[in-house]
Amino acid sequence: MRICENGVYRDATPEEISELEQVATQQPTQEQTSEERIAALEKELRETKLLLGLEDTV
Structure with a gap:
């Protein structure tokens, strides 16, 4: 899994994944x-x- 932090992509740590x-x-x-x-x-x-006026209220 990849994570983007401040425009920099890095691999997620096992702790982040879990x-x-x-x-x-x-x-x-x-x-x-x-x-x-x-x-x-x-x-x-x-x-x-x-709403479209196709039916009267009952």
């Missing part, structure tokens, strides 16, 4: 289910239609 890997494993995964993705897209479509 720290980055540890941080990456601690990040929560936020995978949406198909139902959640569809619901979000439908909501966005409704809002877009309202």
Whole structure:
């Protein structure tokens, strides 16, 4: 892995690599289910239609 510091590229130390890997494993995964993705897209479509005046508010 290469690191750029002040315009100078250098190899990452083993400590830096392990720290980055540890941080990456601690990040929560936020995978949406198909139902959640569809619901979000439908909501966005409704809002877009309202914004464009293609649909009346109910």
